[in-house]
Amino acid sequence: MLERAANYEALAQGFRWPVPDRFNIGVDVIDSHADGTxxxxxxxVGADGAIRKTSFDDLKRLTNRLANxxxxxxxxxxxxxxILLSQSLETAxxxxxxxxxxxxxxxxxxxxxxxALEFRLTDSGxxxxxxxxxxxxxxxxxxxRLPALRCVLVxxxxxxxxxxxxxxxxxxxxxxxxxxxxxEDPALIIYTSGTTGQPKGxxxxxxxxxxxxxxxxLPQNFFHADPRRSSGDHFxxxxxxxxxxxxxxxxxxxWHHGYAVLAHRMGKFDADRAFALMRDxxxxxxxxxxxxxxxxxxxDPTPFEGLRSIGSGGETLGAELLDWGQRTFGLTINxxxxxxxxxxxxxxxxxxxxxRPGCMGRPIPGHEVAIIDDTGAPLPAGEIGxxxxxxPDPVMFLGYWNNPAATxxxxxxxxxxxxxxxxxxxxxxxxxVGRDDDVITTAGYRVGPGEIEDCLAGxxxxxxxxxxxxxxxxxxxxxxAVIVLKQGVTGDAALKEEIQAFxxxxxxxxxxxxxxxxADSLPMTTTGKIIRRALR
Numbered sequence: 001m002l003e004r005a006a007n008y009e010a011l012a013q014g015f016r017w018p019v020p021d022r023f024n025i026g027v028d029v030i031d032s033h034a035d036g037t038x039x040x041x042x043x044x045v046g047a048d049g050a051i052r053k054t055s056f057d058d059l060k061r062l063t064n065r066l067a068n069x070x071x072x073x074x075x076x077x078x079x080x081x082x083i084l085l086s087q088s089l090e091t092a093x094x095x096x097x098x099x100x101x102x103x104x105x106x107x108x109x110x111x112x113x114x115x116a117l118e119f120r121l122t123d124s125g126x127x128x129x130x131x132x133x134x135x136x137x138x139x140x141x142x143x144x145r146l147p148a149l150r151c152v153l154v155x156x157x158x159x160x161x162x163x164x165x166x167x168x169x170x171x172x173x174x175x176x177x178x179x180x181x182x183x184e185d186p187a188l189i190i191y192t193s194g195t196t197g198q199p200k201g202x203x204x205x206x207x208x209x210x211x212x213x214x215x216x217x218l219p220q221n222f223f224h225a226d227p228r229r230s231s232g233d234h235f236x237x238x239x240x241x242x243x244x245x246x247x248x249x250x251x252x253x254x255w256h257h258g259y260a261v262l263a264h265r266m267g268k269f270d271a272d273r274a275f276a277l278m279r280d281x282x283x284x285x286x287x288x289x290x291x292x293x294x295x296x297x298x299x300d301p302t303p304f305e306g307l308r309s310i311g312s313g314g315e316t317l318g319a320e321l322l323d324w325g326q327r328t329f330g331l332t333i334n335x336x337x338x339x340x341x342x343x344x345x346x347x348x349x350x351x352x353x354x355x356r357p358g359c360m361g362r363p364i365p366g367h368e369v370a371i372i373d374d375t376g377a378p379l380p381a382g383e384i385g386x387x388x389x390x391x392p393d394p395v396m397f398l399g400y401w402n403n404p405a406a407t408x409x410x411x412x413x414x415x416x417x418x419x420x421x422x423x424x425x426x427x428x429x430x431x432x433v434g435r436d437d438d439v440i441t442t443a444g445y446r447v448g449p450g451e452i453e454d455c456l457a458g459x460x461x462x463x464x465x466x467x468x469x470x471x472x473x474x475x476x477x478x479x480x481a482v483i484v485l486k487q488g489v490t491g492d493a494a495l496k497e498e499i500q501a502f503x504x505x506x507x508x509x510x511x512x513x514x515x516x517x518x519a520d521s522l523p524m525t526t527t528g529k530i531i532r533r534a535l536r
Contacts, residue, residue: 026098083130089263131152199448214367235261262281456483
C-alpha cells in the first residue's frame, strides 16, 4: 500500500486510501496468493521441534473445506466463531475460513481461565467454538452455561458433544465461493479491558486489515517491492494471534504481501529460544513487544545478523534499549503506537526520519492524529492533552459489541479518544505522557482493574478489593491487589497464594496480582468510588 519515498513528507502528502467497496480479508490474504505454485505461507515449529510447512494453495483448500463445514453445521452469516488456539496452522485456517464464509471471528487467549472465557463467549453470543483438547478441559465445566454455543470443533479428538476439527474438514468439499462481503461488513471482535466492569468487545470491519497496512509497512520497512526477499524469509512475533498485535500487526499483513509467517507456541517467553527461532528460520521482520526486548537484552547475545526490521509497541523503549538494539541487531528498533479500537496510527521509520528516544513517532500516513482538549479542539505544540484520531478511518473499530453507550463515550465529536495523554512538538513528533485512566500495562498487555476486582470479590475471604499497577523494571508494571478481608478472616502468606491462584485460574496468568496486600479499609470518594491513585 505504501510506496517507497525519499522522505516522510513526500510519503504522507502522496498517500491515498485504496479501500474498495467490496473486500474480504480471507480472499485477500489467502486466495489471492493461491496460484498453484506452492508458495510458502506458514512454517509452524512445534514444542518438540517438529516443523509443518503450509502453502497458500494448501490454505485455500483447507479454508474452503472448513467454510463448507460451517455451512453443513448450520452456521449463518455474521455468526460468531470463537477461536481458542495458540499460534498454529489450525488457528490460521479457522480465521481464513471464518472471513471467507462471512462470519465474525472471536480470537480468545489460551491463558484465559473459566470466568474470562465464559464472559466473552456469553457476551458475544458465539455459536461456534474451535479449540484443542488442552483448552477444552477449561470449557467443558461451563458448556451448559453457554446456550448460544451450538457447535464445538476440537482438534485431535472429539469429546462427547463435540466434533473433530480435522474430520469435519476432511469430509467437506474443497470448492467454495467466498461470501461477497463489503469493506464495512463486520469481520472480527477483539475484547479489551476497560477501567471498570467487564471487558468490551471491539468490533472491526473487513477494512481493518487495509487500515493496518501503512502502520506495518512504515516501521517494518515492509513494502511491496523488496528485491532482498527470498522464498525462505519469515515474519515472526511471539505475540499470540489472539491479540491484535499478533493477528493484525503480523499474520494478516504479512499474508496480504504474500510473505511467509513463522508460528511457534511459546507459553512463556524464552529469550534464548527467540534468538534460535530467528536464526534458524530466516526471520527478517519481527514484532517484539517491549518486555520481550528487555528479556532478550538480559540474555546478552552476541551481535545478531539477518534482520531487516524490528517493530515494537505498547510502551516507549528509552535510549538504553534502543542503543542495545542498534548494537545487537545493527538496526534501529522502530516504535509504534495504537490500541485495539484503533491500532497502528503513530510510528517511527529510521529510514525516513530520525527517531527520538522516548518518542512515539509521527502519524502514520492516512491517519489524522492530534492532541486535543476536552472539547475536541486541537492543542498547540507543547501542550498536554488527549491523543485522538479523527474518524472516518479504515483502521478504526465499528463500535463496541452490544454496547452503544461505551461506543458513544469513546468519541468527542469526530475524534476517537485513546485514553492516553500526550503532546506534539514543533516538528510533528508525538510524545506519550501517560494514561488518563487506571489501565495497567504489564508485560505488553493492557489490563483493566475492573475484571480483576470482580473476580477477587468472588473469593470467600474477600470483602472488598482494589487493583492498581505498580512499577516493575521488566514488565513495566505488575498487578497489585489491596484487599479488605471479611470479618474473622486472618490474612497470611498462605491466603495470599490462594488468592493469587484463584485469579490466575479464573482469568489469566498475566492478570493475577503478583502483589497482594491486606488493609483495614480502602480510600474512597464521597460517592463511594475507590481512589486508586492513593493506593499507588
